[in-house]
Amino acid sequence: MTEGISEELKQKVLDYLGTTSKAKNRDVARAIEVDKALVDKAIAELAKEGKIEYLYLGTSYIQLKQQ
Amino acid sequence: MADQDTPLINELEKGPWPSYVKEIKRAAKKNAAAKDLLGVQEQSFKDRITHWKHGGIVGVTGYGGGVIGRYVDMPEEFPNLEMFHTMRVNHPSGWFYTTEALRKVCDIWEKYGSGMTNFHGSTGDIILLGTSTQNLQPCFDELAENGFDLGGSGSALRTPSACVGPARCEYACIDTLDICNNLTHEFQDEMHRPRWPYKFKIKVSGCCNDGVAAIARADLSIIGTWKDTLRIDQEEVRNYVKNGFDIKGIVIDKCPTKALDWDEKKKELVLRAEDCVRCMHCINKMPKALRPGLDRGATLLIGAKAPIVKGAYLSWVLVPFMKMEPPYDEVKTLLRNIWEWWDENGRTRERVAELIERLGLKAFLKAVGIKPVPQMVYKPRANPYVFFE
Amino acid sequence: MGKTDLGPPDYRTMLPKVIEKNYGKWKYHEILKPGVLKHVSETGDEVFTVRVGSPRLVSIDYIRDICDVADKYCDGHLRFTSRYNIELMTPKKENVEPIIAAVQKLGLPVGGTGNAISNVVHTQGWVHCHSAATDSSGLVKAIMDELYPYFISMKLPARLRVALACCINMCGAVHCSDIAIVGVHTKPPKVDNSKVTALCEIPTTLSSCPTGAIRKDPSNPKSLVVNDEKCMYCGNCYTVCPAMPLADSVGDGVAIYVGGKVSNARTAPMFSRLAIPYIPNNPPRWPEVVSAIKNIVEVYAKHAHPEERMGEWIERVGWESFFKLTGIPFTEYHIDDFTHAIDTYRTTTQFRW
Ligand code: HEM
Ligand code: HEM
Ligand code: SF4
Ligand code: SF4
Ligand code: SF4
Ligand code: SF4
Numbered sequence: 001m002t003e004g005i006s007e008e009l010k011q012k013v014l015d016y017l018g019t020t021s022k023a024k025n026r027d028v029a030r031a032i033e034v035d036k037a038l039v040d041k042a043i044a045e046l047a048k049e050g051k052i053e054y055l056y057l058g059t060s061y062i063q064l065k066q067q
Numbered sequence: 068m069a070d071q072d073t074p075l076i077n078e079l080e081k082g083p084w085p086s087y088v089k090e091i092k093r094a095a096k097k098n099a100a101a102k103d104l105l106g107v108q109e110q111s112f113k114d115r116i117t118h119w120k121h122g123g124i125v126g127v128t129g130y131g132g133g134v135i136g137r138y139v140d141m142p143e144e145f146p147n148l149e150m151f152h153t154m155r156v157n158h159p160s161g162w163f164y165t166t167e168a169l170r171k172v173c174d175i176w177e178k179y180g181s182g183m184t185n186f187h188g189s190t191g192d193i194i195l196l197g198t199s200t201q202n203l204q205p206c207f208d209e210l211a212e213n214g215f216d217l218g219g220s221g222s223a224l225r226t227p228s229a230c231v232g233p234a235r236c237e238y239a240c241i242d243t244l245d246i247c248n249n250l251t252h253e254f255q256d257e258m259h260r261p262r263w264p265y266k267f268k269i270k271v272s273g274c275c276n277d278g279v280a281a282i283a284r285a286d287l288s289i290i291g292t293w294k295d296t297l298r299i300d301q302e303e304v305r306n307y308v309k310n311g312f313d314i315k316g317i318v319i320d321k322c323p324t325k326a327l328d329w330d331e332k333k334k335e336l337v338l339r340a341e342d343c344v345r346c347m348h349c350i351n352k353m354p355k356a357l358r359p360g361l362d363r364g365a366t367l368l369i370g371a372k373a374p375i376v377k378g379a380y381l382s383w384v385l386v387p388f389m390k391m392e393p394p395y396d397e398v399k400t401l402l403r404n405i406w407e408w409w410d411e412n413g414r415t416r417e418r419v420a421e422l423i424e425r426l427g428l429k430a431f432l433k434a435v436g437i438k439p440v441p442q443m444v445y446k447p448r449a450n451p452y453v454f455f456e
Numbered sequence: 457m458g459k460t461d462l463g464p465p466d467y468r469t470m471l472p473k474v475i476e477k478n479y480g481k482w483k484y485h486e487i488l489k490p491g492v493l494k495h496v497s498e499t500g501d502e503v504f505t506v507r508v509g510s511p512r513l514v515s516i517d518y519i520r521d522i523c524d525v526a527d528k529y530c531d532g533h534l535r536f537t538s539r540y541n542i543e544l545m546t547p548k549k550e551n552v553e554p555i556i557a558a559v560q561k562l563g564l565p566v567g568g569t570g571n572a573i574s575n576v577v578h579t580q581g582w583v584h585c586h587s588a589a590t591d592s593s594g595l596v597k598a599i600m601d602e603l604y605p606y607f608i609s610m611k612l613p614a615r616l617r618v619a620l621a622c623c624i625n626m627c628g629a630v631h632c633s634d635i636a637i638v639g640v641h642t643k644p645p646k647v648d649n650s651k652v653t654a655l656c657e658i659p660t661t662l663s664s665c666p667t668g669a670i671r672k673d674p675s676n677p678k679s680l681v682v683n684d685e686k687c688m689y690c691g692n693c694y695t696v697c698p699a700m701p702l703a704d705s706v707g708d709g710v711a712i713y714v715g716g717k718v719s720n721a722r723t724a725p726m727f728s729r730l731a732i733p734y735i736p737n738n739p740p741r742w743p744e745v746v747s748a749i750k751n752i753v754e755v756y757a758k759h760a761h762p763e764e765r766m767g768e769w770i771e772r773v774g775w776e777s778f779f780k781l782t783g784i785p786f787t788e789y790h791i792d793d794f795t796h797a798i799d800t801y802r803t804t805t806q807f808r809w
Contacts (some may be wrong), residue, residue, distance in 0.1 A: 026262075026410065036407065044461070053127060059261060075740045076594070076740060079597045079598070080602075082597070082598075083565065084565070084597055085510065085511045085563055085564050086511060087513040087514065087593045088594075089569075090511065090518055093518070094516070094517070098503035101515075108583060111582035112591070112739040114705055115706075115737045116584060117582050117585060117587070119582075119586040137584060137586075147544055152583075157464035159464050160467040160730035163467055163475075163531070164534060164536075165469070165470055166533070167532065168465060168470065169519055169523055170520065170523055172515075173516035176516055179536075183513065184514060185512050185513055185514060189628045191538075193553065196740050214462065216460075216464060230538065234475050235545070236485075237482035242480070248467055249694035250463055255460065255463055273715075276719045276721060280629065280718040283629060283718045284629040290720075291750065317762060317763060346722055347720065348721040351470075358484075373624060374624060374631060375624060381727070384492060409591070426637045447692050
């Protein structure tokens with residue numbers, strides 16, 4: 001299910017999140033101009049790897065994991 | 068809470084139907100929150116109003132749903148209910164269990180919760196009723212250790228459910244359990260992390276008897292059907308008739324399209340196949356003699372919801388017939404397209420059907436890439452106000 | 457962080473052997489007697505199912521009791537139906553009577569098959585929900601005590617589905633049931649303006665109201681007022697703004713809707729429609745609600761043709777006959793004035809007296 005998500009894409013997501021306090025999956029997909037289904041998968045993997053975390057404020061946001 | 072303190076709810080221990088009050092009392096022997104629950108029930112019966120209220124949002128790490136925060140509005144009187152949160156635990160498709168798995172859930176809930184449950188919630192989850200904020204995470208972790216996960220809540224995909232299907236029903240035209248299980252696993256992210264305008268439900272029935280009420284309750288209703296002709300075993304039909312079955316009154320006359328006849332001379336059931344709309348009625352009444360056809364798939368319908376806010380909808384036909392073979396890529400792609408359009412255009416708390424009504428079925432079909440066919444409507448429009456492109 | 461996104465347990469690991477072996481191969485079934493089904497497979501295998509009524513709101517010890525029965529007679533497997541019934545399955549015919557005896561010893565009824573009244577799909581009510589306009593488990597218990605003879609028999613013209621929702625959010629999605637009981641508030645929310653700023657987001661609250669009944673107080677922008685004329689007591693505002701409770705010990709009660717169905721057999725699915733607009737709450741046994749339901753069931757049982765669901769019967773005889781036969785008064789509340797109202801106004805000169 002999560003195969004085929006390149007490290008490159010994940011890095012792009014992380015780089016974008018570095019520029020903002022929080023974002024929705026849709027915002028990320030739009031900003032880095034990648035298909036949202038792929039971005040969703042990349043984000044799910046990054047969460048599993050503990051690099052980002054979810055934030056629930058009425059709807060789901062993601063942000064870089066706070067150190 | 069002694070027995071004499073709850074005279075009103077004690078009334079509900081009487082009578083032939085099994086009593087939930089007895090059940091709360093059983094749990095109350097072991098658990099203080101369940102004991103207070105008796106008290107708050109009695110209080111509500113006396114005051115004729117609810118004693119629950121909103122409070123802070125609670126949950127488990129990584130998830131935006133699956134837990135509903137609950138708080139009693141009389142915490143001084145019922146201190147053990149100050150927090151009484153619900154956990155929704157995703158049931159196995161078709162609600163089949165081993166006793167081993169069920170006992171595990173019971174043991175975990177004995178350790179972390181009130182010992183009260185709903186088997187099941189109206190969406191289908193196992194509902195674990197009543198625990199504190201600090202018990203949520205360890206309870207969840209232990210459930211996960213034992214192979215269980217939380218279901219959906221909030222503006223997310225809700226726990227999909229399916230009728231018993233091919234596991235024990237000869238009418239099932241699709242593998243309801245596999246479809247439900249497969250889609251649920253595919254869309255875990257959509258379930259656990261609410262990010263849509265509102266909730267979205269998927270229900271799967273093996274035939275149009277619709278045992279899980281998909282057509283009334285699911286944003287995407289998947290209902291098994293067939294495209295060829297229903298199968299008739301004339302020998303068995305004759306057996307029904309021989310045994311005094313009123314084939315004319317109960318079957319022939321009730322067929323909605325008058326597609327059936329009984330040929331008294333040949334002693335045969337005659338079917339005008341092109342008139343059959345596959346309503347299941349004759350099959351329901353003569354299961355030994357009649358069976359669905361063999362070219363099987365599903366009708367996909369969109370939009371059913373309860374009345375809140377703009378009135379109730381039944382689902383509308385979206386795809387009259389789709390083959391349903393694993394890995395179900397066609398449905399998955401369709402779902403992703405629907406969600407993308409809805410997420411892009413929907414207002415907060417707007418269900419997909421309400422959005423379709425606001426922007427038009429035409430716009431929706433275009434967005435998800437489906438061609439209009441007459442099966443989608445009862446009849447074409449009667450007014451001349453067409454917007455040509 | 458522990459494990460996440462496991463998903464539900466695989467149903468394949470939960471199936472009884474006889475089900476696993478005959479998955480997708482079932483040929484036909486018979487109802488041997490109320491509550492007992494026999495399914496026959498193309499392989500010649502048979503499975504017997506005993507359907508057992510359950511109150512749904514149960515303790516873990518109840519689940520363990522059922523597990524004991526399943527361990528003894530069903531090789532440690534069981535299932536639940538979409539209407540909360542328990543189904544105990546066995547390939548051995550000789551196990552059927554002992555299963556029935558065992559569940560009856562636990563105080564549970566066997567039935568709910570064929571032309572019966574099955575379990576009542578329902579919601580949370582006063583045991584758990586903040587928006588409840590009536591109780592759920594208590595009212596269901598009172599109703600099922602009365603309808604019990606219809607659960608353990610199959611003597612109705614067709615199946616009859618009862619569902620109950622304790623407010624018009626309708627968690628139970630009851631709107632397509634033969635008989636639907638719905639908790640209704642009849643008084644607008646009482647705004648507690650001292651708590652509005654702390655508990656509520658004002659724009660969200662304003663936009664939550666489907667009829668636009670909520671405004672900011674012109675004299676104090678941090679306060680809200682409700683236009684009572686416009687309010688339809690839906691409770692949407694309370695769901696987003698806890699400072700606007702609308703529960704009321706006198707005004708709350710239930711409405712009864714009839715004639716809905718979800719199955720496509722014969723006729724298309726239908727919505728339930730208003731029969732009785734309001735009956736006040738009367739716990740612990742709601743006698744007025746129970747007798748109103750019993751009356752509807754009995755009139756239906758007497759007048760419907762075989763195989764006619766409630767809604768099909770009413771469509772055949774006309775709503776005017778339904779009100780006449782049941783003796784339920786038709787009032788101004790029965791005339792729809794909401795979003796799809798006009799579709800319900802009669803556009804023909806055909807009717808009955
Ligand atoms: C805090 C109060 C509430 C409680 C305790 C509650 C409880 C529940 C429960 C336990 C379920 C079944 C869940 C499952 O099986 O997974 C459910 C389903 C549902 N709830 Fe609620 N609910 C509440 C508020 C609401 C609100 C505010 C709405 C509507 C705006 C709503 C609408 C529904 C609907 C439509 C269903 C699904 C019915 C179906 O699947 O057919 N509920 N609710
Ligand atoms: C007019 C025809 C039918 C209608 C309206 C109908 C409707 C329903 C409804 C409302 C339920 C939920 C019942 C409960 O849980 O107690 C249900 C469940 C069920 N029905 Fe039917 N049904 C029809 C015919 C049949 C027939 C003839 C069979 C036999 C093969 C059947 C098999 C089942 C099974 C196995 C369930 C349990 C499904 C589940 O909960 O997963 N149905 N049906
Ligand atoms: S919906 Fe159809 S396939 Fe599913 S259990 Fe009911 S009758 Fe069987
Ligand atoms: S399935 Fe329905 S429409 Fe088709 S022949 Fe049977 S009763 Fe008629
Ligand atoms: S129907 Fe209404 S009162 Fe009942 S549980 Fe659902 S939201 Fe709460
Ligand atoms: S109860 Fe409903 S109609 Fe009344 S003010 Fe609140 S949201 Fe508006």
